[in-house]
Amino acid sequence: xxxxxxxxxxxxxxxxxxxxxxxxxxxxxxxxxxxxxxxxxxxxxxxxxxxxxxxxxxxxxxxxxxxxxxxxxxxxxxxxxxxxxxxxxxxxxxxxxxxxxxxxxxxxxxxxxxxxxxxxxxxxxxxxxxxxxxxxxxxxxxxxxxxxxxxxxxxxxxxxxxxxxxxxxxxxxxxxxxxxxxxxxxxxxxxxxxxxxxxxxxxxxxxxxxxxxxxxxxxxxxxxxxxxxxxxxxxxxxxxxxxxxxxxxxxxxxxxxxxxxxxxxxxxxxxxxxxxxxxxxxxxxxxxxxxxxxxxxxxxxxxxxxxxxxxxxxxxxxxxxxxxxxxxxxxxxxxxxxxxxxxxxxxxxxxxxxxxxxxxxxxx
Amino acid sequence: xxxxxxxxxxxxxxxxxxxxxxxxxxxxxxxxxxxxxxxxxxxxxxxxxxxxxxxxxxxxxxxxxxxxxxxxxxxxxxxxxxxxxxxxxxxxxxxxxxxxxxxxxxxxxxxxxxxxxxxxxxxxxxxxxxxxxxxxxxxxxxxxxxxxxxxxxxxxxxxxxxxxxxxxxxxxxxxxxxxxxxxxxxxxxxxxxxxxxxxxxxxxxxxxxxxxxxxxxxxxxxxxxxxxxxxxxxxxxxxxxxxxxxxxxxxxxxxxxxxxxxxxxxxxxxxxxxxxxxxxxxxxxxxxxxxxxxxxxxxxxxxxxxxxxxxxxxxxxxxxxxxxxxxxxxxxxxxxxxxxxxxxxxxxxxxxxxxxxxxxxxxxxxxxxxxxxxxxxxxxxxxxxxxxxxxxxxxxxxxxxxxxxxxxxxxxxxxxxxxxxxxxxxxxxxxxxxxxxxxxxxxxxxxxxxxxxxxxxxxxxxxxxxxxxxxxxxxxxxxxxxxxxxxxxxxxxxxxxxxxxxxxxxxxx
Numbered sequence: 001x002x003x004x005x006x007x008x009x010x011x012x013x014x015x016x017x018x019x020x021x022x023x024x025x026x027x028x029x030x031x032x033x034x035x036x037x038x039x040x041x042x043x044x045x046x047x048x049x050x051x052x053x054x055x056x057x058x059x060x061x062x063x064x065x066x067x068x069x070x071x072x073x074x075x076x077x078x079x080x081x082x083x084x085x086x087x088x089x090x091x092x093x094x095x096x097x098x099x100x101x102x103x104x105x106x107x108x109x110x111x112x113x114x115x116x117x118x119x120x121x122x123x124x125x126x127x128x129x130x131x132x133x134x135x136x137x138x139x140x141x142x143x144x145x146x147x148x149x150x151x152x153x154x155x156x157x158x159x160x161x162x163x164x165x166x167x168x169x170x171x172x173x174x175x176x177x178x179x180x181x182x183x184x185x186x187x188x189x190x191x192x193x194x195x196x197x198x199x200x201x202x203x204x205x206x207x208x209x210x211x212x213x214x215x216x217x218x219x220x221x222x223x224x225x226x227x228x229x230x231x232x233x234x235x236x237x238x239x240x241x242x243x244x245x246x247x248x249x250x251x252x253x254x255x256x257x258x259x260x261x262x263x264x265x266x267x268x269x270x271x272x273x274x275x276x277x278x279x280x281x282x283x284x285x286x287x288x289x290x291x292x293x294x295x296x297x298x299x300x301x302x303x304x305x306x307x308x309x310x311x312x313x314x315x316x317x318x319x320x321x322x323x324x325x326x327x328x329x330x331x332x333x334x335x336x337x338x339x340x341x342x343x344x345x346x347x348x349x350x351x352x353x354x355x356x357x358x359x360x361x362x363x364x
Numbered sequence: 365x366x367x368x369x370x371x372x373x374x375x376x377x378x379x380x381x382x383x384x385x386x387x388x389x390x391x392x393x394x395x396x397x398x399x400x401x402x403x404x405x406x407x408x409x410x411x412x413x414x415x416x417x418x419x420x421x422x423x424x425x426x427x428x429x430x431x432x433x434x435x436x437x438x439x440x441x442x443x444x445x446x447x448x449x450x451x452x453x454x455x456x457x458x459x460x461x462x463x464x465x466x467x468x469x470x471x472x473x474x475x476x477x478x479x480x481x482x483x484x485x486x487x488x489x490x491x492x493x494x495x496x497x498x499x500x501x502x503x504x505x506x507x508x509x510x511x512x513x514x515x516x517x518x519x520x521x522x523x524x525x526x527x528x529x530x531x532x533x534x535x536x537x538x539x540x541x542x543x544x545x546x547x548x549x550x551x552x553x554x555x556x557x558x559x560x561x562x563x564x565x566x567x568x569x570x571x572x573x574x575x576x577x578x579x580x581x582x583x584x585x586x587x588x589x590x591x592x593x594x595x596x597x598x599x600x601x602x603x604x605x606x607x608x609x610x611x612x613x614x615x616x617x618x619x620x621x622x623x624x625x626x627x628x629x630x631x632x633x634x635x636x637x638x639x640x641x642x643x644x645x646x647x648x649x650x651x652x653x654x655x656x657x658x659x660x661x662x663x664x665x666x667x668x669x670x671x672x673x674x675x676x677x678x679x680x681x682x683x684x685x686x687x688x689x690x691x692x693x694x695x696x697x698x699x700x701x702x703x704x705x706x707x708x709x710x711x712x713x714x715x716x717x718x719x720x721x722x723x724x725x726x727x728x729x730x731x732x733x734x735x736x737x738x739x740x741x742x743x744x745x746x747x748x749x750x751x752x753x754x755x756x757x758x759x760x761x762x763x764x765x766x767x768x769x770x771x772x773x774x775x776x777x778x779x780x781x782x783x784x785x786x787x788x789x790x791x792x793x794x795x796x797x798x799x800x801x802x803x804x805x806x807x808x809x810x811x812x813x814x815x816x817x818x819x820x821x822x823x824x825x826x827x828x829x830x831x832x833x834x835x836x837x838x839x840x841x842x843x844x845x846x847x848x849x850x851x852x853x854x855x856x857x858x859x860x861x862x863x864x865x866x867x868x869x870x871x872x873x
Binding site: 219223233237 | 716727
């Protein structure tokens with residue numbers, strides 16, 4: 001009984017900061033609405049209803065949540081190793097591109113083609129991000145810069161492919177590839193919605209993410225993140241582990257891309273990643289880099305996106321409010337770290353002044 | 365005129381419960397060079413950071429030129445004429461020498477800079493003190509020695525009368541060091557007072573005219589450097605002769621050879637030669653002590669013997685297997701246990717629970733994992749067993765390593781390293797910073813391992829420790845083994861070798 005309580009307490013303590021960050025973000029958002037002369041209650045209830053008000057809305061939110069959570073899981077693996085992979089978008093696009101390429105060109109039964117395209121997506125994303133890992137491990141190139149730069153390269157590569165070699169020959173010049181064959185498109189779970197089988201796959205991947213941290217590879221990655229110095233002392237080959245970490249992290253981003261093209265778009269388009277890559281960083285941080293936390297925060301951000309669209313349509317509050325709230329969540333999540341440091345610093349200063357006060361009192 | 369430039373009395377400084385300075389008195393005469401000696405962690409830099417206003421002491425008073433002052437910031441220190449050159453230079457690399465020196469100083473032509481005037485003054489100043497630097501050069505173009513000159517110039521330009529130099533020769537070649545000493549002599553003649561933090565006896569004897577020795581945060585001696593002052597006097601002061609414990613250390617016949625290291629050469633992190641063709645032989649069931657003043661290549665020796673540092677030349681052979689050039693994993697697998705010098709940075713994953721720290725080196729062995737998945741039950745049971753066996757005081761195995769006391773942290777490392785049933789143990793300063801109880805425990809454990817036939821290489825700056833535990837004592841000095849002594853060697857004999865003097869009755873290695 002006592003044990004149950006301590007565990008519950010630990011969970012509560014670990015999610016509390018995230019909840020506070022979200023609450024504060026909405027609080028400031030409400031103030032902004034008041035200043036703009038809108039009614040916050042009305043805005044937020046439309047937002048809520050837009051995201052969760054009907055089975056169809058919930059399905060839409062889930063459709064967005066799935067790629068977000070897979071991406072964020074990948075990012076969390078790199079972050080735990082203190083590798084700042086911010087190239088989720090590029091890895092997503094490369095994963096999607098490889099998957100579609102294989103899907104369009106290989107003639108196999110769907111049951112066989114799905115795993116092959118899945119693998120292609122993982123490799124496409126993984127190698128793209130692994131390149132940044134290689135540069136970090138071999139030349140100590142800062143991965144924040146390389147992953148970011150690789151995003152632009154991926155974006156323009158995709159843009160060229162869908163206007164050139166991979167363009168739909170019957171597409172009347174639209175910059176997009178041909179549709180994937182009907183049997184290849186992931187089955188819809190509930191008729192009348194867009195919710196597809198990718199949800200199940202996404203949740204399975206998240207469960208695998210939970211178990212990943214209980215493997216030797218997971219421990220190795222965590223140890224490199226804790227201290228490269230200690231890891232080396234323990235016989236771990238740090239450069240190799242960094243490359244592996246980036247490969248897995250980016251591979252998952254590629255899978256998120258696979259999910260999007262096989263479950264929603266069925267083809268490659270410009271901006272196929274819809275900025276999921278950047279949002280996923282926030283999702284991972286708000287979820288405290290924990291797989292379950294990521295599922296929850298991915299759902300939350302997906303709901304914000306879907307509900308925000310409705311809000312814009314129904315009550316004329318611009319979608320940018322949602323962007324503002326996302327930004328505020330980032331600020332509050334980050335300021336939590338600053339706050340902890342400030343609080344600890346304050347405690348040390350107080351302690352010091354007390355000690356020196358006492359000792360100077362004695363010397364008189 | 366007041367004769368003392370600086371007088372610090374009864375200085376007390378505590379960091380998170382660790383006493384760094386314990387009622388230290390320090391005096392610096394005017395126009396004098398004071399060598400502040402002590403081992404790493406003796407509290408030298410802390411004391412000087414207090415004088416420079418970077419730390420506030422918990423207790424004690426500071427007088428400068430006979431007036432009691434409170435130095436609450438470096439800018440206050442500078443206004444009192446105190447300057448400090450840190451080990452890590454505080455220069456802006458893309459800027460020129462002149463620009464670096466002007467930083468933070470008011471300009472006489474405000475709001476414009478008066479670069480030309482400062483430059484002229486700098487040229488004048490560097491001529492006077494023989495500190496040649498091109499004022500127009502950018503800092504990144506300068507060698508380390510030149511950058512140090514810029515730091516000193518900058519202090520002089522700000523009107524420094526009392527200059528603190530924190531281990532200035534650590535980054536210099538011998539020639540550059542000699543030049544620095546010349547500059548310091550000119551400054552002394554000019555009436556400046558200088559504090560030279562160092563753990564090198566040689567240079568203190570060369571340049572200083574007075575010396576202050578700290579040990580474990582306490583003042584252990586103050587002396588004038590005269591022709592009679594010898595390295596041996598200073599070594600004794602630095603290392604101390606307190607005998608803490610008696611151990612029943614059995615003499616044992618040398619067992620078969622476990623480790624042969626031959627002609628090891630390696631560079632340190634700064635790219636200077638740290639090991640110069642060192643050879644060591646370690647037998648089963650013996651403790652080979654490596655004595656020496658800190659910073660003479662001990663850390664690098666440990667690292668090449670565990671595969672952590674690349675060798676420039678030489679061979680490491682354990683039980684007949686050549687490990688030269690292998691990665692650290694191979695060294696571990698072949699049976700080299702390593703108790704590193706730095707528990708916090710190397711030995712433990714501070715944010716990991718104890719249970720994981722116990723298995724950091726063998727989590728992929730079948731004992732603790734199956735098909736890539738960690739076996740948490742085995743890991744937990746192992747932790748409970750080790751905590752019990754090594755009397756580690758912690759609430760439970762899920763406590764993080766950083767929340768343990770230093771002694772308990774060291775026991776966690778011991779437990780991990782010894783439970784791997786090693787062939788040899790390399791223990792670098794294994795009792796540094798531990799309390800008496802933990803120290804005794806660690807020493808006892810090392811002797812137990814020796815009894816089991818393990819070869820123990822004990823590297824320690826604590827002469828008493830080496831003399832109590834070791835069967836043979838090798839003395840390391842400037843990356844070379846000066847000689848190997850019997851355990852019955854006197855402290856004076858060892859001390860001489862530690863100071864780099866080859867004496868009588870010493871066999872070659």
